[in-house]
Amino acid sequence: MSLNSLISWLKPREFVFFDLLEASADNLTEAARFFTSEFKSRQTPGEWVAMRRKMKDFEHAGDEITHQIVDRLNRTFVTPIEREDILHLAHALDDVVDCLDGVCERMILYKITHVMPLAIELGKLMQAGAEELRPLIGHLRNLSDEKTISRRILSCNELENQADAVFHAALAEIFENPKDPIELIKWKEILALLEDATDRIELVSKVVGSTVMRNA
Numbered sequence: 001m002s003l004n005s006l007i008s009w010l011k012p013r014e015f016v017f018f019d020l021l022e023a024s025a026d027n028l029t030e031a032a033r034f035f036t037s038e039f040k041s042r043q044t045p046g047e048w049v050a051m052r053r054k055m056k057d058f059e060h061a062g063d064e065i066t067h068q069i070v071d072r073l074n075r076t077f078v079t080p081i082e083r084e085d086i087l088h089l090a091h092a093l094d095d096v097v098d099c100l101d102g103v104c105e106r107m108i109l110y111k112i113t114h115v116m117p118l119a120i121e122l123g124k125l126m127q128a129g130a131e132e133l134r135p136l137i138g139h140l141r142n143l144s145d146e147k148t149i150s151r152r153i154l155s156c157n158e159l160e161n162q163a164d165a166v167f168h169a170a171l172a173e174i175f176e177n178p179k180d181p182i183e184l185i186k187w188k189e190i191l192a193l194l195e196d197a198t199d200r201i202e203l204v205s206k207v208v209g210s211t212v213m214r215n216a
Contacts, residue, residue: 016072017079017086018141024065024093025137031058032130035100036123039115048112052104059101062094081140085211089137092204096130099197103190110186118170119187122194125163129201132156136208143215149208156205163198167191 038051069090073083106112136152139145170191178184 015080015141017069017081020065020069020072021086021089021093021137021140022134024062024069024090025134027058027061027065028093028096029130029134031055031062031097031100032127034058035103036120036127039120039123044113048104048107052101052108055097055101055104059097062097066090066094081211081215085207088207089204092200092207093133093137096126096197096200096204099193099200100126102193106186106190106193110190112186112190116170116173116187116191118166118173119191119194122163122166122170122191122198125159125166126194126197126201129156129159129163129198132159133201133204136205140208140211143212146212149212153205153209156202160198160202163195167195 034054035051038047069086073079073086076083079086132152132155136149136156139149139152143149171188174184174187174191
């Protein structure tokens with residue numbers, strides 16, 4: 001028996017890490033779909049409160065999954081993939097939901113009554129990226145399908161590039177004719193959170209990509 005075969009035989013199959021990462025990706029996907037469906041052109045303060053309450057449920061669920069992953073990492077000697085990758089993925093997935101929760105929080109605090117069309121477009125790109133992540137995270141169980149994995153990573157990258165373009169267009173719009181500097185500051189912060197969410201989605205795809213390269 002070769003050394004690699006012996007290591008493979010001795011290595012415990014801690015598939016629970018895959019279960020937890022997939023659960024976190026599921027939570028993110030549901031949160032992204034909910035966010036986009038509710039992020040309409042006009043909302044009353046009461047509707048923003050209800051949206052934030054539901055988003056807080058997603059945020060708490062993500063935190064709980066991340067806590068379980070960290071706790072199990074602390075009690076596991078050998079992991080199916082690098083423990084740093086597991087931790088990085090867990091926090092990055094959770095961070096996207098945190099960004100969406102932060103947007104909802106600011107919609108209430110800033111008493112927003114009209115949503116920029118470009119912000120809605122940014123939300124749609126964020127959702128598309130989140131939906132690419134769920135099957136991508138699922139591929140961690142079997143890293144042999146490199147072609148499909150590469151395609152999904154490329155898709156996440158392309159969506160992030162599109163989100164960057166929309167983000168910059170939205171900034172240009174609010175700075176072009178700034179009638180109210182306070183509104184400008186509000187929207188600059190909201191747009192930055194949405195753009196940060198797409199950045200973190202791309203980060204998750206890159207971590208999966210590096211994991212594939214190391215384990216190919």
